Amino acid sequence: MKKKYKTKFPVARIKKIMQLDEDVGKVAQATPILISKALELFMQSLIDQACSEARQRGAKRLTVAHLKKTIDTTEQFDFLKDIVATVSDPSDTPMVDEREEKPAKSRKPKSSRMKEEED
Structure with a gap:
């Protein structure tokens, strides 16, 4: 009888990835x-620390910059520094809100557009 384990990541896919390595035999x-x-525990730790970084900065959204800062400042995540090294540092460039750059489109209500088409 198989037990159903509640995991957040697909076990079958993890097994396939493990078996892609030629050195890995039967799993x-x-x-x-367990993997x-x-x-799950690793991701929870990383996200929790990145969230606290975002809160310290007063941000409402968690961004790549928060993850990068967390990885750069936390010794536990040192092995990820090479991966995030290519991510641009937001302190080098000014933070711009995308909503401010794009002017809002003024749209006519659908009913008025339909009247214009009828004329």
């Missing part, structure tokens, strides 16, 4: 489940 049934749980 025990519990291994992908999935470890991935």
Whole structure:
């Protein structure tokens, strides 16, 4: 009888990724489940710390910049520094709100557009 484990990441896909490596032979049934749980805990830790970074900056949204800052300042995530090194640092460029750049389009209500088409 198989037990159904509630994991956030697909166990079958994790098993496929593991078996892509030629050095990996057979994979025990519990291994992908444990990897999935470890991935959940890792992601939760990273996101929690990035959220606290965003709150410190007074941001309403979590951005790539918050993740990069978290990875750069937390020793636990040092192994990710090479990956985020290519991400541009927002402190180098001024922060611009996209909504301010694009002027709002003035639209006529649908009923008035339909009247114009009839004329």
